[in-house]
Amino acid sequence: MEILEAAQCEPVTITWHGKPRFVLMPYEQFESMQLTLNHANISEKTDDQC
Numbered sequence: 673m674e675i676l677e678a679a680q681c682e683p684v685t686i687t688w689h690g691k692p693r694f695v696l697m698p699y700e701q702f703e704s705m706q707l708t709l710n711h712a713n714i715s716e717k718t719d720d721q722c
Contacts, residue, residue: 678684679696686694 675684675696680698683695683697683701685692686696
């Protein structure tokens with residue numbers, strides 16, 4: 673449960689053999705990041721067409 677509590681404050685990186693493999697964060701934060709990325713991708717596509 674400590675990991676879940678830590679993930680409420682900041683993203684937690686989970687490693688495998690010393691290499692980052694996963695990130696644990698609140699779903700709301702992930703969803704916000706996805707919206708930001710989608711918006712950036714749409715803007716990028718629009719810029720390319722001009």
